[in-house]
Amino acid sequence: MHTPTGFGPRLQSLSLVLPGLVVFTVGLVIPMVIGLYYSFTSWDGFTPELPWVGLDNYLKMLGDENVRNAWGFTLAFTVLNTIVQNGLALLFAVILDSGIRAKKLFRTILFLPCLIAPLVAGYIWARMYMDLNFMLFGNGDTVLMGLLIVNNWQWVGYWMLIYLAGLQSIPPELYEAAQVDGAPRWTQFRRIGAPRWTQFRRIPLPMLAPSITIGVVGITVGSLRVYDLIVSATGGGPGRSSMSIIYQIYNTAFSGKQYGYGSAISVTLIALLMLIAVVQLRVLRRREVQQ
Amino acid sequence: MKITRWVGTALTLAMLSTGLGAWGQTVKVLAGQSTTDAGIEDLISKAVTAKYPGIKLDWEVVGWGTDFQPKMQQYIQSGLPDIMVGKAQDVATYASKNVLADLTGKPYLKNALDAAVGSGTYKGKVYGVVFNALYQGVYYNRKIFKDNGLTIPKTQADLAAIIQKLNDKKITPFETHFLDTWSIGNITNQFAINDVFNKAADWGDQFRAGKVSFATSKPFQTCYQYNKLIYDNTWKSETFSLEQTKADARLVQGKAAMKVSGSWSIQNFFDVDPNFDFGIFPFPNQTGDAKLIYEPNITFLKSATTKNSDAVDKVFEVITGDKALAAAIYDQTKTAPMIKGVTPTYRNPSQADIDAFAAKNQIVDANIGNNQLTWGGFQEENAKDIASWLQGKLTFEATLKASDARRANSKP
Numbered sequence: 198m199h200t201p202t203g204f205g206p207r208l209q210s211l212s213l214v215l216p217g218l219v220v221f222t223v224g225l226v227i228p229m230v231i232g233l234y235y236s237f238t239s240w241d242g243f244t245p246e247l248p249w250v251g252l253d254n255y256l257k258m259l260g261d262e263n264v265r266n267a268w269g270f271t272l273a274f275t276v277l278n279t280i281v282q283n284g285l286a287l288l289f290a291v292i293l294d295s296g297i298r299a300k301k302l303f304r305t306i307l308f309l310p311c312l313i314a315p316l317v318a319g320y321i322w323a324r325m326y327m328d329l330n331f332m333l334f335g336n337g338d339t340v341l342m343g344l345l346i347v348n349n350w351q352w353v354g355y356w357m358l359i360y361l362a363g364l365q366s367i368p369p370e371l372y373e374a375a376q377v378d379g380a381p382r383w384t385q386f387r388r389i390g391a392p393r394w395t396q397f398r399r400i401p402l403p404m405l406a407p408s409i410t411i412g413v414v415g416i417t418v419g420s421l422r423v424y425d426l427i428v429s430a431t432g433g434g435p436g437r438s439s440m441s442i443i444y445q446i447y448n449t450a451f452s453g454k455q456y457g458y459g460s461a462i463s464v465t466l467i468a469l470l471m472l473i474a475v476v477q478l479r480v481l482r483r484r485e486v487q488q
Numbered sequence: 489m490k491i492t493r494w495v496g497t498a499l500t501l502a503m504l505s506t507g508l509g510a511w512g513q514t515v516k517v518l519a520g521q522s523t524t525d526a527g528i529e530d531l532i533s534k535a536v537t538a539k540y541p542g543i544k545l546d547w548e549v550v551g552w553g554t555d556f557q558p559k560m561q562q563y564i565q566s567g568l569p570d571i572m573v574g575k576a577q578d579v580a581t582y583a584s585k586n587v588l589a590d591l592t593g594k595p596y597l598k599n600a601l602d603a604a605v606g607s608g609t610y611k612g613k614v615y616g617v618v619f620n621a622l623y624q625g626v627y628y629n630r631k632i633f634k635d636n637g638l639t640i641p642k643t644q645a646d647l648a649a650i651i652q653k654l655n656d657k658k659i660t661p662f663e664t665h666f667l668d669t670w671s672i673g674n675i676t677n678q679f680a681i682n683d684v685f686n687k688a689a690d691w692g693d694q695f696r697a698g699k700v701s702f703a704t705s706k707p708f709q710t711c712y713q714y715n716k717l718i719y720d721n722t723w724k725s726e727t728f729s730l731e732q733t734k735a736d737a738r739l740v741q742g743k744a745a746m747k748v749s750g751s752w753s754i755q756n757f758f759d760v761d762p763n764f765d766f767g768i769f770p771f772p773n774q775t776g777d778a779k780l781i782y783e784p785n786i787t788f789l790k791s792a793t794t795k796n797s798d799a800v801d802k803v804f805e806v807i808t809g810d811k812a813l814a815a816a817i818y819d820q821t822k823t824a825p826m827i828k829g830v831t832p833t834y835r836n837p838s839q840a841d842i843d844a845f846a847a848k849n850q851i852v853d854a855n856i857g858n859n860q861l862t863w864g865g866f867q868e869e870n871a872k873d874i875a876s877w878l879q880g881k882l883t884f885e886a887t888l889k890a891s892d893a894r895r896a897n898s899k900p
Binding site for chain 2: 323
């Protein structure tokens, strides 16, 4: 294989990479570095001075009950949401990939909620719960469940499409080969209905691994960043029962006039997001099957 | 030929843009509004354009409680708009940061009531034009009070007797909507104004100096406990799911007798029943001398660095001098005037009570509390803890301790 050498080809390569690199640096790297710097200050967001406080903000965070609560809620929401949403999305995808009638209609119905802005969805569901006297948002013990219902209602259809695309990209030869090898007829679940778990585990599930990677990582990261739904549905309440970490950061940095401290909490969130994404990608990619 | 055409077009465009620039002047406005203020920007724009056709107001409207301060933080870094519309308590917050223009001696200040000028003053200089005022206290359903032989309570014992009687009659004593955590913050501040700040006007300064604390202050603990009194005498299972309009409707419909609130509820009352008859009294304090709370509200602030200083002054002149505009805004927001010679025409059944308390000098400015303990980051955070305590997620001691722990964030 010929590898381009010399200044000309390198310049050409650089010119192709440069626009993306500039956007990445200006849009992501620089704000992150600035945020990191703020996290070592006690800046209130107003003054021209940025008093350096070293690691004080990080030490303060360790003893901050409100930050701990926000992390507790966010992690609980993330774990439950990732499990439930992936499970439901996969289930609906399998059902819609089978021979049921009116599958386009069901697909549309399931997908429609994700076209609504989360702020609006939160508001609608808060009103609906109230009108139905179903007070899930009004109690600290049930607010998480109420939010999970709304979030899954809104996003299951989106992730279902990812899984559905994955299912539909599985080569039909695999099913034909299974048939020739004498596998039971119902392993051909695409035509006759949902498969039993043992058969599902052997053909479609390994082939779906790339979709599962996208689904798990996407839903985990999205759940860790939940904000707009909570703003309109519960305002983080009752009390602090549904205060997500992003909401806590916003309150701390802006309403609380502690920009430096809010930046420190952001840094921990970014670190966790990166860690989780890397671990999940490594673990899940190992299970992927090359088609 | 082509070049000539291009040059000609460019020159024409340049002339046009220069001409337009000279004719029109855009004044940027950041308005932090409460829900009851929605729409006043259109009224103001229309009035300004009618008098000064060359001035165009470019509005950015945000929620005062949620987004005004973050926006101000952002704009202080990047350049403030020409005009900011906030609350009277913002005068102290932003004048202390040297970002507001000094309005002292401006002719249009003569159009405002003395109290308005006083509320817009910080360290001897006027930084804000206060436009209207709210009243805060306990709104009550007059029919329920009349039918049950109830009179306005002066002491906690009087209030307890009313609550008892209403409970006996299966009428919910208090209307609440604790879904809105700000409402907990608001009523706690009302309690504190009469039980704490009216007795020790520098309580916040003492708190920051470490001389007093929530954990040791009996009066402030009593204020927190009033929340429990109200919570125990409202629709407990619903209040954290109920939003304001629905809750307010219940007071009008006679399903509850009282509501600790402010003038912002009047719009809701009239939306349900324009003939609703209601009054107002101060929430009784421990010493039986509670005052009705008056709060200077919508306040116009001018940027210290505006390049449109003359235009901003013209806008302020219209806002304070156009009586028809002022009356229209008061009627829409159902608030009290702070501009001389303007009388709102909306029906306010609680006015008789307000006049009676005013005649006895039983009115107090909300800013005695707001200027001691800031709302954003302190009062509103305390309200979240109080909500957690009411729901049994936090002990009372932990709630007080949490308030003490944010001492450093309490200064307005």
